[in-house]
Amino acid sequence: MPILTVTDLPAAVAEHQAVLGLDVVMDHGWIVTLADQEGRQLSLMTRDATAPVNPDVSVFLDSRDSVEKALAEAVIAGCEVVHPLSEEPWGVTRFFYRDSSGRVINVGTHTR
Numbered sequence: 001m002p003i004l005t006v007t008d009l010p011a012a013v014a015e016h017q018a019v020l021g022l023d024v025v026m027d028h029g030w031i032v033t034l035a036d037q038e039g040r041q042l043s044l045m046t047r048d049a050t051a052p053v054n055p056d057v058s059v060f061l062d063s064r065d066s067v068e069k070a071l072a073e074a075v076i077a078g079c080e081v082v083h084p085l086s087e088e089p090w091g092v093t094r095f096f097y098r099d100s101s102g103r104v105i106n107v108g109t110h111t112r
Helices: 009-020 064-076
Strands: 004-006 023-027 033-034 042-043 059-060 082-087 093-096 106-110
Touching: 004 093, 009 023, 009 033, 042 106, 064 093, 064 106
Parallel strands: 004 042, 059 106
Antiparallel strands: 023 033, 033 042, 082 093, 093 106
16 A cells, blocks of 8 residues: 655545545544445555655555564665564554665554
8 A cells, every 4th residue: 555645634535436436444643545336445645653754655464473574584684674673552563674665564464
C-alpha cells in the first residue's frame, strides 16, 4: 500500500476521496487509510507517530514470524533498518528498512 506524506491531512483525505471514491477505513489522526470494497488502499500521513522517518510504502505479512524473517533478511542484504522491530500501541508489529534507491519500506503485521 502506498503512503503519501501530506501537510494537510483533512484536505488530502477529502481530495483523494473525491477523486478516487475511497472510504476512510482507519484514522489515527496522523495517518488515514482509504480503501474500496475490492481492497485497494492508499494511506495519507503527516508524520509517523513513533518512527524517525515516514515510510513510502507498507507491506503487511501474515504473522510476526514472517516480519521477523523479513527483518533478518533485510539485515543480511545490508539494508539500513531505520525503525527497529516494534510493537506499536495501535496493534501492529513492524520495522522499517531503507532500500538501495532510498525508499523506506514499512514491513508489519496486525497483532490484534
